Amino acid sequence: MRRWLIKIRKEQQYTQQQIAHGAHIDRAYYAQIENGTRNPSMAVASQIASFLNINPSLFFADHLSEPFETALSNSPIVVAHCDLELRYTWVFNPHPDFKMSPIIGKRDDELDQNPGTLAMMDIKKRVIEENNTIRETISFPLSDGLIYYDVFAQPLYDSNNNIIGVATASTEFSK
Structure with missing residues (x-):
């Protein structure tokens, strides 16, 4: 099912x-x-x-290939895709705060309203507008405290090389 x-x-x-x-x-x-x-x-x-x-x-x-899933499951890495409206179309290994809530089809600001989610949306908007990769550090207030992520965001393209969204890889780290 x-x-x-x-x-x-x-x-x-x-x-x-x-x-x-x-x-x-x-x-x-x-x-x-x-x-x-x-x-x-x-x-x-x-x-x-x-x-x-x-x-x-x-x-x-x-x-998913077993090596990929084994390497990233329970790791401090979140991989995601969003469309041009910044709505998630795919997420792998989200933070435990979001594992039980519906993420697909939602924007960051619909999942939570905080400086981290707004900064994440800003990065995605700039990637789309500038057609360029961006790497920044963002902090998110989550249930286990203020968590810092090294966020790498890049454009997603269709077969005609048109931007259709943004791919992000976010790695949690201690500050």
């Missing part, structure tokens, strides 16, 4: 039929994808992802 997909569908207030229609697939096929009895092809995953404004890699997250 792809609970994350059901949750995104319900948050965006779509029916299975509306998503299937928007992705140009049969509703029964979409239902099978949602309940986990069928896996979509990359093309179908891309069509659904485009309709829901998410990253198609979410459909294949269970198949």
Whole structure:
């Protein structure tokens, strides 16, 4: 069962039929994808992802290479993608404060309002506006205190070399 997909569908207030229609697939096929009895092809995953404004890699997250997942799980590194509206389309290894809340489809300021989230949004905006990478230190007030991250942000491009969002890799460190 792809609970994350059901949750995104319900948050965006779509029916299975509306998503299937928007992705140009049969509703029964979409239902099978949602309940986990069928896996979509990359093309179908891309069509659904485009309709829901998410990253198609979410459909294949269970198949991340074991070395990558083993190396980064429980590490002080958070990797994420966002779209041009700064809404998360993919997140790997978020801080424990955010593991239980819905992140996909949300902006930083919708997850929490603090100087750290506003600074993170500013970095992403500048990456998009300047079409350039940015690396800065940001502090976030989290449940375990003030946490500092070395944030590396770079543009994400489509196959036509148009900017479609921002990729970030944030490493926690002690100050």
